[in-house]
Amino acid sequence: MITIGYNLDHYRFILVQIYLPMSKPKTRWIVIFAILTILQLLVLFKAGNPISDQAETIDKADTAWMIVATAFVLFMTPGLSFFYGGMVSFKNVISTMLQSFIALGVISLLWYLVGFSLAFGDSLGGIIGDPTTFFAFKNVGLNPHPALAPTFPFLLFALFQLKFAIITPALITGSFAERVKFTSYLIFMCLFSLLIYCPLAHWTWHPEGFLRVWGVLDFAGGTVVHMSAGFAALAGAYVLGKREEKQHQPANIPFIILGTGMLWFGWFGFNAGSALAANGLAVQAFATTNMASASAMITWVMFDALVGRKISAMGACIGAVVGLVAITPAAGFVNLGQSIFIGFVAALVSNMAVYYKQKTSLDDTLDVFPCHGLGGIVGMILTAVFAKDVGMVDGNTETIKYHLLALLIVGVFTFGGSYIIFKITGMITRLRVSPEDEQLGLDISQHAETMKISTR
Numbered sequence: 535m536i537t538i539g540y541n542l543d544h545y546r547f548i549l550v551q552i553y554l555p556m557s558k559p560k561t562r563w564i565v566i567f568a569i570l571t572i573l574q575l576l577v578l579f580k581a582g583n584p585i586s587d588q589a590e591t592i593d594k595a596d597t598a599w600m601i602v603a604t605a606f607v608l609f610m611t612p613g614l615s616f617f618y619g620g621m622v623s624f625k626n627v628i629s630t631m632l633q634s635f636i637a638l639g640v641i642s643l644l645w646y647l648v649g650f651s652l653a654f655g656d657s658l659g660g661i662i663g664d665p666t667t668f669f670a671f672k673n674v675g676l677n678p679h680p681a682l683a684p685t686f687p688f689l690l691f692a693l694f695q696l697k698f699a700i701i702t703p704a705l706i707t708g709s710f711a712e713r714v715k716f717t718s719y720l721i722f723m724c725l726f727s728l729l730i731y732c733p734l735a736h737w738t739w740h741p742e743g744f745l746r747v748w749g750v751l752d753f754a755g756g757t758v759v760h761m762s763a764g765f766a767a768l769a770g771a772y773v774l775g776k777r778e779e780k781q782h783q784p785a786n787i788p789f790i791i792l793g794t795g796m797l798w799f800g801w802f803g804f805n806a807g808s809a810l811a812a813n814g815l816a817v818q819a820f821a822t823t824n825m826a827s828a829s830a831m832i833t834w835v836m837f838d839a840l841v842g843r844k845i846s847a848m849g850a851c852i853g854a855v856v857g858l859v860a861i862t863p864a865a866g867f868v869n870l871g872q873s874i875f876i877g878f879v880a881a882l883v884s885n886m887a888v889y890y891k892q893k894t895s896l897d898d899t900l901d902v903f904p905c906h907g908l909g910g911i912v913g914m915i916l917t918a919v920f921a922k923d924v925g926m927v928d929g930n931t932e933t934i935k936y937h938l939l940a941l942l943i944v945g946v947f948t949f950g951g952s953y954i955i956f957k958i959t960g961m962i963t964r965l966r967v968s969p970e971d972e973q974l975g976l977d978i979s980q981h982a983e984t985m986k987i988s989t990r
Contacts, residue, residue: 562963573647577670591678593685599812600686600694606803607697611638611704613796617851618708620789621900623782625975626712627789628983633711633719634704640720641700644727646671649699650692652732653740654682660744663736668692681741685811694807695735702731702759706952708900709767710774713972716980718965725955726766730948734758745943748936751921753819754808756863756913757944764907765945766952767898773956774965776897778972787847794851798827801858805865819865822873823858829877830857837885852905856884859909864917872920880912914941 615634622630641649648665655663668674676687683691703723707714737745738752745757752758784790805823809816834853835845843849860880861873868876887904898904918937919926926934959965966972971979978984 573643577647591685592687593811595812596810597686597690599816600690600807600810603803603807604690604694604697606800607694607807608638608700608800610697610797610800610804611635611701613793613800614701614704615793616789617793617797617855618711618900620786620791620793621708621784621848622711623779623975624785625977625984627785627977627985629716629976629980630707630711632981633707633714633716636720637700637704637723640723641703641727642696644724645692645696645699649727649732650674650695652728653695653699653735654692657736657740657742660740660742660747661736662733663740683810691810695739698755698759698804699727699731699735702763703727705759705763705902705906706766706770708902709771709898711899712976713774713777713966714770714976715964715967716976718959718963721962722770722955722959725958726952729955730762730766730951731758734762734944734948745936745940748940749924749933750936750940751867751917751924751933752863752914753866753917754805754862756859756910756917757940760859760862760906760910761914761941761944762948764903764905764910765948767902768896768907769949769952769956771896771898771903773953773960774897776895777899778969780897784848790848790851794854797855798858801827801862805862809866815866821870822865822868823861825870826861826873826877826880827854827857829874830854830860830881831877833878833881834885837882852888852901853881853885856880856905856909859906860913860916863910863913864920867917867921867925869920869922872916876913876916876920879916880909883912884908911941 611634615631618634619627619631647670650671651665651668652663655665655667658664671689671692674689674692676689678684678686679688679691682688703726706726707719710719735758737743738750738758739746745752750757801823802820806816806820809819831850831854834856835850838849839845857877857880860876861868864873864876884901884905887908888901891898891901891904914937915934917925918934921933922928924930924933956965967976967979975984
């Protein structure tokens with residue numbers, strides 16, 4: 535056992551790493567590692583080289599901004615790990631944070647191999663991309679793509695979209711935190727990414743995707759990311775059932791504040807980056823993102839005070855994130871006043887949903903559906919109300935009709951599909967840890983790691 539400690543004011547924080555003796559590997563791990571090795575060799579010899587840079591067709595400002603925006607969005611996943619990690623009980627902090635962090639590796643490889651092709655490859659009936667179009671990033675190089683990335687390298691577009699694919703399954707983990715078996719989560723994450731996320735991205739963002747052809751507006755992922763995560767979280771909470779110990783104190787409020795700050799910072803890349811250019815639209819999305827989050831944060835804590843609850847740091851953080859969720863589909867389509875109103879409405883809806891959810895038997899541990907699912911729904915509906923030129927405020931009713939239809943389709947597809955994926959995963963391996971392991975905590979039982987704090 536190795537112990538590493540350091541002092542901070544009066545407190546001693548001690549990280550304890552437990553090393554267990556190597557045991558005989560189980561058959562499934564031999565098979566999984568063999569598949570991983572085969573894939574490594576396959577892409578080593580089969581993948582093509584990036585197409586050479588054509589400088590005269592590339593806008594350097596757009597390229598620079600998209601590199602920065604891509605890094606911003608990646609920063610959101612570690613931010614989410616702090617946000618979620620601070621909310622769970624102390625014995626589950628590391629496991630909860632790792633569930634978000636591990637997506638950076640798993641989804642990156644899946645996206646490179648076939649995920650990007652399923653989402654943005656040649657459209658098969660507006661439903662899914664041809665998996666061979668960009669397999670192992672074939673033909674994804676340094677030249678622009680006329681339809682998807684006309685002014686900056688196509689490879690950069692693929693990397694930007696990768697960061698959205700990474701954070702979506704990570705968002706779902708909040709619903710089954712403190713009781714999911716880590717290996718079952720890895721299986722679910724892979725299946726969800728390929729069977730739920732990639733089709734949704736194709737429907738919504740590919741030029742020939744059927745939702746986009748209908749005129750459904752989703753500037754940066756209200757449907758693709760937040761609604762899908764929310765409905766998948768609802769299915770996960772239902773399938774896995776309640777925790778053995780439902781009541782607990784959050785392990786670390788400063789972690790939640792830090793995670794919120796990282797998410798808010800990264801969200802500027804998430805939304806403003808979705809303009810896909812360094813232009814006025816990016817600035818508009820940047821501004822509406824900030825104002826919606828500010829509005830939702832203040833609305834949340836003031837509503838808490840109105841109904842007799844304490845104004846809390848956790849409430850302020852959750853409110854800020856709900857505002858970020860709600861403005862995501864609308865960020866480039868609404869003005870500042872409308873963005874403030876969107877944050878206001880989303881905060882009220884999610885706040886009340888969190889309160890009433892606690893009176894039910896559903897154990898969505900970190901309120902993923904009330905915050906991300908309902909926040910995304912509010913954002914999508916209000917996008918259709920306020921969107922410039924095509925919204926209800928301009929006398930257009932077609933957009934709201936298609937948005938409501940899209941909400942129904944996406945809700946059924948993501949909840950039903952995720953429910954089936956959870957069941958399939960449960961046939962492959964046990965979904966939940968044992969009651970004894972849950973009591974011990976997932977940090978120890980799943981990862982043989984723990985973080986201890988003493989005040990000596």
